[in-house]
Structure formats: structure tokens, C-alpha cells
Amino acid sequence: MDLIATILVDGLIYAGWLFIVSVGLTLVFGVLNILNIAHGSLYAIGAYASASLVGAYFAAGGEAFPFGSYLALILAAVLVAVVLGPLLERGLLRYFYGRDEVLNVLVTYAVFLILEDVMKLIWGVNPYFVYEPYTLLGDVEIGPLFYVGYDFAVIAAAIIVGLAVWLTLNRTQVGKVVLAVIHDAEISQTMGVNVKRIYLGAFMAGAFLAALGGALTAPMISVTPGLGVNVIIVAFAVVIIGGLGSVPGAAIGALMVGISRAASVHLVPEAELFIIYFVMAIVLMFRPEGLFAKTQARKI
Amino acid sequence: MMHLPVYVSAIIAFVLLAAGSLVLPDWAMFLFAMALAKGLVCLGIVGMMRGGVVSFGQGLYYCLGAYTATLVANSFGVSDIFLLTLISAAVCLAVGLVFGPLLSSYRGIFFAMLSLALSMVLYGTLSKMSFIGGTDGLNIGAPTFLGWAPEGRPLQTALYIYVVAIVVIAGALMRIYFDSEQGLITLAMRDNELRVEYLGASVRHVMTYNYVFGALLGGIGGTIAVLALGHVDPEFAFWTTSGEFVFVAILAGYLSVPAVFVAAIILELVRSFSNLYFPNTWQLALGIFLLIVIVALPGGLGSLIKRSKETDT
Amino acid sequence: MSTGLLEVRDVQKSFGAVTAAKDISVSVPKGAVYSLIGTNGAGKTTFVNMVTGYIKPDSGVINFGGQNIAGLAPRQITRLGIHRSFQIAQLCNELTVEENMLVAGAIHGTTKPSFLRPAHDKSARERAIATLERFNIAEHRNRLIPELSGGVKKLLDIAMAMAGETQIMLLDEPTSGVAADEKFPIMDLVINALKAEGVTVIFVEHDMDIVTRYSERVLAFYDGQIIADDAPDEVLSDPEVQRYVTGGPA
Ligand SMILES: Nc1ncnc2c1ncn2[C@@H]1O[C@H](COP(=O)(O)OP(=O)(O)OP(=O)(O)O)[C@@H](O)[C@H]1O
Ligand SMILES: [Mg+2]
Numbered sequence: 001m002d003l004i005a006t007i008l009v010d011g012l013i014y015a016g017w018l019f020i021v022s023v024g025l026t027l028v029f030g031v032l033n034i035l036n037i038a039h040g041s042l043y044a045i046g047a048y049a050s051a052s053l054v055g056a057y058f059a060a061g062g063e064a065f066p067f068g069s070y071l072a073l074i075l076a077a078v079l080v081a082v083v084l085g086p087l088l089e090r091g092l093l094r095y096f097y098g099r100d101e102v103l104n105v106l107v108t109y110a111v112f113l114i115l116e117d118v119m120k121l122i123w124g125v126n127p128y129f130v131y132e133p134y135t136l137l138g139d140v141e142i143g144p145l146f147y148v149g150y151d152f153a154v155i156a157a158a159i160i161v162g163l164a165v166w167l168t169l170n171r172t173q174v175g176k177v178v179l180a181v182i183h184d185a186e187i188s189q190t191m192g193v194n195v196k197r198i199y200l201g202a203f204m205a206g207a208f209l210a211a212l213g214g215a216l217t218a219p220m221i222s223v224t225p226g227l228g229v230n231v232i233i234v235a236f237a238v239v240i241i242g243g244l245g246s247v248p249g250a251a252i253g254a255l256m257v258g259i260s261r262a263a264s265v266h267l268v269p270e271a272e273l274f275i276i277y278f279v280m281a282i283v284l285m286f287r288p289e290g291l292f293a294k295t296q297a298r299k300i
Numbered sequence: 301m302m303h304l305p306v307y308v309s310a311i312i313a314f315v316l317l318a319a320g321s322l323v324l325p326d327w328a329m330f331l332f333a334m335a336l337a338k339g340l341v342c343l344g345i346v347g348m349m350r351g352g353v354v355s356f357g358q359g360l361y362y363c364l365g366a367y368t369a370t371l372v373a374n375s376f377g378v379s380d381i382f383l384l385t386l387i388s389a390a391v392c393l394a395v396g397l398v399f400g401p402l403l404s405s406y407r408g409i410f411f412a413m414l415s416l417a418l419s420m421v422l423y424g425t426l427s428k429m430s431f432i433g434g435t436d437g438l439n440i441g442a443p444t445f446l447g448w449a450p451e452g453r454p455l456q457t458a459l460y461i462y463v464v465a466i467v468v469i470a471g472a473l474m475r476i477y478f479d480s481e482q483g484l485i486t487l488a489m490r491d492n493e494l495r496v497e498y499l500g501a502s503v504r505h506v507m508t509y510n511y512v513f514g515a516l517l518g519g520i521g522g523t524i525a526v527l528a529l530g531h532v533d534p535e536f537a538f539w540t541t542s543g544e545f546v547f548v549a550i551l552a553g554y555l556s557v558p559a560v561f562v563a564a565i566i567l568e569l570v571r572s573f574s575n576l577y578f579p580n581t582w583q584l585a586l587g588i589f590l591l592i593v594i595v596a597l598p599g600g601l602g603s604l605i606k607r608s609k610e611t612d613t
Numbered sequence: 614m615s616t617g618l619l620e621v622r623d624v625q626k627s628f629g630a631v632t633a634a635k636d637i638s639v640s641v642p643k644g645a646v647y648s649l650i651g652t653n654g655a656g657k658t659t660f661v662n663m664v665t666g667y668i669k670p671d672s673g674v675i676n677f678g679g680q681n682i683a684g685l686a687p688r689q690i691t692r693l694g695i696h697r698s699f700q701i702a703q704l705c706n707e708l709t710v711e712e713n714m715l716v717a718g719a720i721h722g723t724t725k726p727s728f729l730r731p732a733h734d735k736s737a738r739e740r741a742i743a744t745l746e747r748f749n750i751a752e753h754r755n756r757l758i759p760e761l762s763g764g765v766k767k768l769l770d771i772a773m774a775m776a777g778e779t780q781i782m783l784l785d786e787p788t789s790g791v792a793a794d795e796k797f798p799i800m801d802l803v804i805n806a807l808k809a810e811g812v813t814v815i816f817v818e819h820d821m822d823i824v825t826r827y828s829e830r831v832l833a834f835y836d837g838q839i840i841a842d843d844a845p846d847e848v849l850s851d852p853e854v855q856r857y858v859t860g861g862p863a
Contacts, residue, residue, distance in 0.1 A: 035409050092591075101408045102354050106550060107594060109543060113587030120580055233420055233539070236413050244409075273424035277417045284414070288405065302731070477728050481719035484708075484732035488716040491705035498665070498703070499720040500691035500777065509728075 006145060007262045013151045015258025016158030020216065022235040022242075023165060023250045024209030030182040030245030031202035034093060035101065037108040039210045040232030041115035042080060046211025047218040047227055048119060050076035051128035054219070058132060069133045073215040080211035085204030094199065112228070120225055127222040134219035154216055158254075161209065165247055178202060182245060237276045241283045243290030252291060256283075303476055310472040313558070317464040321457045329460050331568050333528045336463045338362075338545065339564035340521035343474055344514030345549040346560055350478065351510045352490030356412040357419030358545045361392045361518025363536035364422065366526035368392075368519070370440040371432065381443035381462060381527060388523040389516055396515025404507035419537045426534035437533025440526055463524050470517060471557045477513070478557070486510060547586065551593050553600015563601055616676075618643040618813055619664070619695075619781055624673030624683070626659055626837075633659040634670065635837040641781070646804065646814045648824045648845075651834030651858055657817045658700060660834070661783045664815075665697045666690040677781070694780035698787060700817075702770035704758045710769055711754040714741035714776070721777030747806055748772040763790035764799055771803055775810075782807055784816035788823060796820065800827055821849060821859060833858050 025039045053072040062068055088111060096104050137149030169175035180188045181198045189195045213231070221227075238257055242249025257276050264275040271278070283291060321329060341362050348355055365388040372378050372387050399418060406414055427435045442455055450458050477483050486506055489496045493503045526532040535541060544567065552563035570589065574582040597603065617640035626634040633656045641647055649657045662668045664675060666687040675683040682690055705713050715733065718741050719726045730737075745751040748768045753761060761769070767787055774782065787803060788796040804827050807814050818824050824831055824845055831848040833841040835857040841848045848854055 035413075095595075102412055103594065105356075105409060105412060106546065106590065109546075110587040110590040110594070113543075113583040113590070117581045117584035117587075229539070233416070237417065240410070240413060270428075273428065274421050277421055280414075280417065284406075284410070288410070302729075476731075479731050479733070480728050481715075481722075481726040481730055481732045481737075482728045484712065484716055485719060485726055488705045488708060488713075491707050492703055495703040495705060495773070496716070496720070497687045498691055498697065499717050499773065500688050501720045501726065502688055 002144065003266060005143065007259065007266055009142060009145070009147065010265065011255075011259030011262035012155055013147075013258075014261055015254045016155035017213070017217065018234060018238050018258055019158045019251055019254035020154070020161055020209060021213035021231055022238040022254060023161060023247060024206035024213075025235050026239045026242065026245055026247060026250045027165065027209070028203055028206035029239070030247075031178060032089075032093065032097065032199055033101065033185075034096070034104045034108060035236075035244070036206065037105060037232055038088065038111040038115060039108075039206065039235060040228030041112050041119070042084060042207050042210035042228075043214040043217075043231045044119060044223075044228035045084065045115065046077050046080050046214030047221075047223045048123045048128065048214075049080055049211065050215035050218045051130045051223045052076075052123070053079075054130040054133060055128070058130075066132060066136055069130075069136075073133060073218070074212070076215045077208050077211035081204045081208035085207040086200060088207070089200050089203040093203070094196075097199075112232075116225070116228070123223075125225055127224045128218075129222055130219050132219065150219065157212075157216060161212070162247075162251055165205075169247065174201075234276055237280045240290050241280050243287075243293030246290070246292035249290060249292035306472050306475050306479075310468045313471070314464060314468045317468070318461055320464075321460050324460075326453065326456060329456050330528060331572060332565065333456075333460045333463045334525060335565040335568040336467045336561055337521045337524035337528065338548065338568070339561040340467060340470055340524070341518045342545050342548040342552065342564055343470065343557065343560045344517035344521075345545055346552060346554050346557075347474060347478075347486075347513050347517075348510045349549055349554045350483070350490065351486045351507060353407055353411040353507070353510075354546060354549070355415040355511075355514060355542070356539065356546060357415035357417065357542050358514060358518050359537040359539065359542035360415070360419035360422050361396070361515045362522035362525070362541065362545070363419070363426070363532070363534065364395060365389070365392050365519030365522030366532040366536050367426065367432075367438070367522075369523040369526055370438045370532050373440050374438065379441060379444045379449075380447075381445055381459075384443065384527070385466070385520055385523050388519045392515045392519025392522075393512065396512040400508040400511035400515070401504070403511060404504040416539055416542065419542055420539060423534045423537040423539075426537065433533070435534060437531060437535075439531050442530070443527045459524075459528055463528075466520060466524065467561060470520070471561070474513070474517075475557045482506070482509065544586075547590055549600075550590070551597075551600055553597075553602035555599065556602030559600060559602035617641045617645075618677070619815075620674070620676035621660075621664070622674045622676070624663060624670045624675065626663060626668065626670050632837045634663065637673070637837075637839060639832060639839065639842070641813060641815060643780075643813055644811055646808070646827060646829050647816070647832060648828035648830075649815065649817045649832050649834060650819070650821070650824055650848075650854075655834035655858075656837040657834050658785055659837075661697060661785050661815070661817065664690075665695060665783060691777070694778055695783070696774040696777065696779045696781070697783040698767070698771045698774050698785060700785040700789060702766040702790075704766060704769060704773075706758045709755050709757055710745065710750065710761070710765075711738065711741055713758070713769060713773060714745055714754075717741075717773040717776035718744075744772050744776060745769075748775075749802055762792070764792060764795040767791055768799060768802070775806070775812075779807075779810065779812050781813045781815065784814065786817050786819065788818065788820060796823065797826075825849065 021043060025036060028034060028036050050073045053076045054069045057069050057072045096107050134150045137153060140147045140149050140152060169179055177193055178198055181193060181195055185195055238253040239250055241256060242253030256279055260275050260279050261272060264271045341358050345355055345358050368388040368391045369384040373384060378384060403411060403414055432438060445458055485496060485501055489503050489506050496503055522536060548563045548567055552559040574585050578585065619641040621637055621639040624634055624637040637660065649660060651657050663670050666685050669684045673683060674681050677693060677695060715737055718737055719732060742751055742754060745754055750765050750768050753765055788799060791799055800823055828845055831845045832839050833848055833854045841851045841854050849859060
């Protein structure tokens with residue numbers, strides 16, 4: 001019984017993190033039709049930016065009100081989105097709309113490579129530690145098990161992010177327009193939608209979510225170069241499981257991967273590394289386009 | 301005689317490249333050997349590109365070939381380069397025959413990402429297997445050539461000539477394949493799968509052939525690379541390694557076989573140049589270079605050669 | 614009842630709420646020329662798609678040469694000798710006309726496609742050009758597909774399907790996207806070429822003049838059903854067909 005509870009709690013924590021890092025990826029793909037490898041860099045930059053901002057916050061006497069460091073985390077993500085979002089989308093990606101999907105993966109791969117070194121130039125190669133936000137929330141006791149309160153804050157953040165994205169897409173005017181663009185950009189354009197703005201907005205939202213994932217993770221780890229690589233790979237897996245471009249798909253994918261990984265950590269630790277690919281392979285075997293992909297029948 | 305121009309070009313290429321062993325300094329010979337070995341891997345990707353898919357995980361076979369050779373050499377005392385190449389190729393062929401049919405129904409980013417996932421599984425496994433070196437990897441001794449065990453410069457030269465020979469043979473075979481009926485069907489499939497199926501050919505079979513050839517070439521490339529380096533580690537399967545292979549394939553384009561090896565050599569030269577002068581911005585340089593190629597040279601280097609040929613005649 | 618070369622019995626197909634084929638039964642004798650008529654969405658392409666394996670019927674039997682081919686893959690059905698053309702010509706846009714034909718020849722050839730034999734082999738090219746000449750499009754052989762007129766694309770599409778041993782040819786709207794003055798010449802060319810080889814033909818057509826001129830028997834589709842199956846004159850004077858398909862007496 002304890003084991004099941006442990007697996008569930010661990011799984012949920014991991015799923016929450018996975019969802020935050022992958023929902024932006026799927027959103028950007030849905031709207032721009034670009035699978036953005038640089039999503040991983042945006043995550044890493046978010047982590048560095050939050051490490052710097054939180055560090056600066058405490059250096060400037062933030063100890064008096066340590067919870068303010070959470071605002072610094074979020075501010076870091078906003079900064080990344082506002083600076084890099086327009087730069088990448090307007091400055092580069094827009095020239096590649098409608099081109100071959102794989103070619104576009106290469107374009108974002110190039111961006112990933114560039115940003116990887118840019119980070120080293122800005123932040124150097126030594127690790128950054130900002131553990132304060134992690135310890136602020138104390139510990140949580142569930143039966144005989146102890147958890148760090150911050151872990152649950154990540155789950156809460158995931159739920160908030162999920163709800164915010166879902167509500168924006170389904171309950172607001174802008175969201176309906178975005179859904180129309182996801183469905184068919186050309187038709188939306190002829191119906192007077194300013195597709196350009198939607199693209200930019202979606203990309204900035206995606207960048208914000210990637211950076212937020214990094215910013216929230218920064219207090220839990222040592223922030224070092226190469227952070228983005230693993231993130232992008234698991235995020236891809238989650239998004240592919242859920243169906244590219246589907247937000248609910250990303251949520252289900254994150255839950256499936258999160259819980260399977262927790263189960264494997266506790267039951268078959270050797271399998272931890274592959275479990276994510278295993279889940280992906282099983283899903284793709286039955287649904288070659290992922291769980292919630294929009295299917296288009298080819299008419300001949 | 302059938303394929304005469306291919307044979308003639310192959311012989312000329314062999315003579316020219318082999319002559320390099322007389323003039324090239326040690327460091328350059330090593331660099332060329334590594335570039336040509338990696339070029340083999342990239343040639344496999346180019347074969348798949350002709351069919352419309354790009355593998356982002358060709359490091360899988362590069363690494364598998366390298367580890368197979370190393371493990372066979374270290375456990376069974378095999379040092380003969382021909383035997384090691386053969387064994388690695390056989391292992392990669394077998395693995396390719398398992399994954400090829402599974403991947404053959406995926407296209408575009410699905411194919412790219414699934415192949416990437418496979419290579420990352422190998423990377424993860426090898427990193428965790430401490431009894432074969434974990435993340436540190438393994439060393440392999442110098443190869444012998446049918447009983448001959450050279451050292452120093454002669455060893456380098458022998459290894460270099462060996463790579464050149466393999467590259468020329470593999471390049472010629474792939475050229476013949478690309479120009480063959482099956483090769484044309486691959487191009488047709490990239491264009492219109494429905495048409496190819498309705499003509500009565502199996503698209504999945506064609507995909508599988510190209511994947512398996514890629515696996516073979518990847519394994520051979522990995523074997524040669526580990527023998528040249530004397531060391532292998534899981535990074536061989538890491539996705540940035542695979543990313544560089546894709547880079548070379550894109551730079552080369554799918555029109556010309558020699559372009560693949562030219563592109564591989566360019567990449568190695570740029571890499572050692574950047575390592576020397578900009579040690580911390582190598583990836584930055586690579587990224588910018590990649591963007592420039594995509595924008596300015598969408599058909600790859602090969603399109604330059606073909607274009608100049610067409611304007612000649 | 615005589616058994617035809619192609620026997621379709623009680624075939625059903627629905628896409629969600631849409632019934633695209635309902636109780637379809639047809640018998641096509643060897644060497645006949647049949648046409649399919651019906652308004653947009655009546656189920657003509659669905660019929661062609663089911664016979665050629667693009668979609669699998671929900672139920673029913675499609676007999677060809679004593680074998681039920683319902684549910685076989687397109688590739689398998691093609692190999693049995695049932696070939697087709699497409700409403701929108703399916704060609705390889707990055708290849709030339711001749712190369713398109715070479716692809717067809719390589720796959721349909723007497724031996725399996727080779728990994729060694731050059732695709733542009735002299736004899737292969739001669740065969741490809743001969744087929745192109747038969748369909749009167751050899752002059753375009755070095756052009757890329759996007760440069761071609763609608764009529765030439767349609768002819769190439771059909772010529773490629775004819776590269777193998779064809780027993781039945783299903784032509785989905787061979788004259789759509791073709792300039793008005795080219796329609797009859799194209800039909801003349803195609804039907805004569807097919808008849809010369811004793812091929813059984815089923816073609817989908819919206820132009821009733823073409824239907825009466827070239828087909829021996831007409832199947833009228835309406836809402837997934839066959840509402841008439843008879844000689845052209847009979848079908849076109851059928852009041853039901855006039856109401857649902859042709860929109861009044863011809
Ligand atoms: N793959 C599919 N998925 C869903 N619905 C389909 C599919 N194919 C056909 N349909 C539907 O089945 C019905 C019959 O379509 P079909 O293409 O057979 O018509 P058609 O007679 O060929 O019309 P047209 O003259 O426009 O070509 C239509 O309502 C169509 O929307
Ligand atoms: Mg139709």
C-alpha cells in the first residue's frame with residue numbers, strides 16, 4: 001500500500017514538472033507547426049535567469065521577506081519570454097513557416113546550439129545554487145513518508161498552468177482564434193485573423209512556459225551547462241505520446257510518463273532510463289500519431 | 301561495361317586520397333581518417349534522406365559499431381581490423397533489421413525522434429553499465445592488418461589507407477544503388493508514397509532497405525573511428541553526435557556522394573580550427589554555420605557540383 | 614447469373630454518420646467498358662477506393678478471378694492486375710515525365726527492381742518512351758511534372774498505371790482538370806489504348822456526352838447506393854437518375 005502511495009506521489013510530482021516543460025512545446029507546435037528543439041535552451045536560460053535573479057534578490061537583502069524570491073522566479077521566466085520570444089520568432093522562425101517539418105527541426109537545432117554557447121558566455125561554466133526557495137515551504141508528511149513542500153508547489157504550478165492554458169484556449173476570444181489557427185492557419189487568415197500576432201503570442205507563451213519550467217527547477221538542482229538537452233528529449237517524448245499540438249495530450253502524456261517512471265524507480269530501477277521510451281513506443285504502436293493528434297484523412 | 305564511370309571515379313578517388321598519406325602530417329591524417337569514418341555514417345543518413353526521412357539518432361550505430369569492436373577486441377583478443385569491421389557490421393546489420401521494419405511506417409519528425417530515442421536508450425544504458433566503463437568508456441588497442449602489426453607512422457598510414465579503401469568502396473556501392481531502379485523508387489517514394497504503393501511496390505520495404513544500409517554504414521564508421529581514436533565512450537551515441545552527422549548530411553545534400561565526405565572533412569576542419577581559436581564557442585559557430593547552409597544552400601554542397609555540371613553541358 | 618471478371622457483392626462502407634456505400638453489388642464482365650456517374654459525394658471514388666484497396670469495406674465481398682480481394686492492400690491488388698488512375702493525378706513532382714515512367718517500369722518489370730541495374734538503362738528508357746508514345750506524351754519526357762498541363766498529367770497518371778499487366782483499369786474522372794477541347798481526344802486515346810490490350814475499364818465521369826460515347830454500361834450512384842445499372846440510354850432516360858444525378862432530361 002505504501003509502495004503504491006509512494007509511486008503515485010512521486011509520479012505526480014514528476015508528471016507536474018513534465019507537464020510544465022512540455023505544454024509549451026506542444027502549444028508552439030500546434031500553432032507554428034515547428035517542433036522547437038530550442039525549447040530546451042529556453043528552459044535552461046530560465047533556470048540561469050532565475051538563479052541570477054533569486055541570487056540578486058537575496059544579495060539585496062531579500063532575507064527579510066524570503067517568499068519574494070518566488071516572484072523573482074516568475075519574473076525570470078517573463079523576462080526570457082519577452083526578450084527571446086520576439087527575437088527568435090520575428091527574427092528567425094517566421095522565415096520558415098510552411099517549410100518542411102524536419103528542416104524546421106534543424107533550424108531550431110541550430111538555435112539550440114547557438115544558445116548553448118551563449119549561455120556559457122553569459123553565465124560561465126561553473127554551477128549556480130539557489131536552494132533558498134526550495135527549503136522555504138518546509139516538509140510535508142504523508143503517512144510515514146516525507147516530502148519537500150516545494151515538490152507539491154510544482155504540482156500546484158502544473159495545475160495552474162494547465163488550467164490557465166485550457167481556459168485561455170477554450171473560454172476566451174483570443175483562445176478561440178488560436179484554436180482556429182491551429183485547425184487551419186490559411187482559412188483563419190482569409191477570415192481576417194491576424195495570424196502573425198497569434199504566432200508571436202503563441203511562441204512567447206511557449207517560451208514563457210519553457211523558462212518557467214527551468215525557473216521552478218533551478219532551486220532543486222545545481223544549474224550547469226547542458227541542462228537543456230535532457231529536458232528537450234523527455235518533453236518530446238511526452239508531447240509525442242499525447243499527440244503533437246494537443247494540450248490535454250501533454251497532460252495525459254506527462255501523467256503516463258511520470259507515473260510509469262516512478263513505478264520503475266521503485267520496482268525495476270534498471271528500467272528507469274528506458275521507461276519513457278517504452279511508454280512512447282507502446283503508445284505509438286497503437287496510435288501512430290499519438291493519443292490526441294488531429295488526424296487528417298487524405299482524399300484521393 | 302555497366303557502372304564503368306563509377307569504377308573509374310572510385311579508382312581516381314582512391315589514388316588521390318591514398319596519395320595523401322605521403323604528404324599529410326600526422327595530425328591531418330588523423331583528422332582525415334576521423335572525418336572519412338564519420339562521413340560513412342553520414343552517407344547512411346543521406347541514403348535515408350533520399351527517401352524523405354532523416355535519422356536524428358545515427359549515433360546509435362556509430363556507437364554500437366565502436367563498442368562491438370572494442371568488446372570483441374578486449375574480450376577475445378581479436379585485433380585484426382578486417383575481422384573487427386566485419387563483426388561490428390554484422391551486429392549493426394542485425395540490430396538494423398530489427399528496428400528498420402519497426403521504424404519503416406514513421407515519417408518526418410516521428411521518424412527523426414524515434415531514431416533519436418533509440419540512440420539515447422543506448423547512451424543511457426552504456427552510461428549505467430559500469431562493468432564496461434560507464435561514462436568513462438573503454439580503450440581499444442591498435443589494430444593489426446592480417447597479422448601485420450605496425451606502430452607509429454606506419455600504423456597511422458595503414459589505418460588511413462584502410463579508411464580510404466572502405467570509403468571508396470562504400471561510396472561506389474551507394475552511388476550504384478542511388479542510380480539503380482531501387483534508388484529511383486526511393487526518390488519516387490519521397491515524392492509520392494501513394495503512387496509507389498499503387499504501382500505495386502512496398503514503401504515500408506524501401507524504407508527498411510535504406511535504414512539497414514544506414515545501420516551498416518554507421519557501424520563500420522564507428523569501428524574505424526574507435527580504432528583511430530583508441531577509445532570509445534557513450535558520447536558516441538549522444539544526440540549531439542548524431543546532430544553533427546545530420547549536419548554533415550544537410551551540408552552535403554543528397555545529390556552527390558563525394559560531397560558527403562567533403563562536408564565531413566569541412567566539419568572536422570572547422571571543429572579543430574574553432575577548438576584552437578574559439579574553444580568555448582564551437583557550438584555557436586556550428587549553429588550559425590548550419591543556419592547559413594539551410595538558408596543559402598538548400599540542396600547542399602552536392603547541388604553546387606550538379607549545377608556546375610549542368611551549366612557545362 | 615453469369616460471373617464477371619469483377620464481382621462486387623453487398624459491399625457497405627460508412628465514415629461515421631456518412632454512408633458512402635450501401636448494398637453495392639456490381640458484376641463487370643471481362644473486356645467491358647463501364648462508367649460510374651453521380652453527383653459530388655455520391656460514392657463513386659469510394660467504390661474505386663474499395664476495389665483498389667485504399668479503403669477496406671465494412672462488409673461485403675469483392676471477387677476478382679475467384680479470390681476475395683476486399684481488404685487487401687493497394688500493392689497486393691495492383692499486383693493482381695487491378696490498376697487505377699486518380700481524380701487528382703498522383704505523380705512524382707521532383708522527377709521528369711520519363712523518370713516517372715521509369716519508376717513505373719522498374720516496379721512493374723518482369724524482374725524485381727534491382728539494386729544494381731541502372732534505372733536509366735537504355736532498354737528501360739526505350740520501354741518507358743514507347744509507353745509515353747502510346748499515350749502521345751513522349752514529347753514532354755524531359756519536363757518536370759509541375760510544368761505540365763492538366764491533360765498531360767492525367768495521361769501520364771494513366772500511362773504509369775498501364776506499365777504492368779493490366780486486367781482491370783479504374784479511371785477516376787480521367788477528364789477532370791482537362792481543358793474542354795482536350796476531353797474527347799484524351800478519352801479516344803485512353804479508351805482505344807486500353808481496348809487494344811483487352812483491358813476491362815471502369816471510369817468515373819461527370820460529362821454525360823463522354824459517358825454515352827465511351828461506356829457500354831452505366832452505374833448511377835446516389836447517396837452511396839446504385840440507383841441504376843443499365844445501358845447508357847436506359848440509365849440516362851431513367852426518371853430517378855434524371856432527378857438525382859443528371860438534373861433533368863438530357
Ligand atoms: N476517407 C474518408 N473519410 C471520411 N469520409 C469520406 C472519406 N472518403 C469519402 N468520404 C465521404 O463519403 C462520401 C462519398 O465520397 P466519394 O469521394 O466517394 O464521392 P464521389 O462520388 O467520388 O464525389 P466527387 O464527384 O466529388 O468525387 C462523401 O460524403 C465523402 O465526404
Ligand atoms: Mg470522386
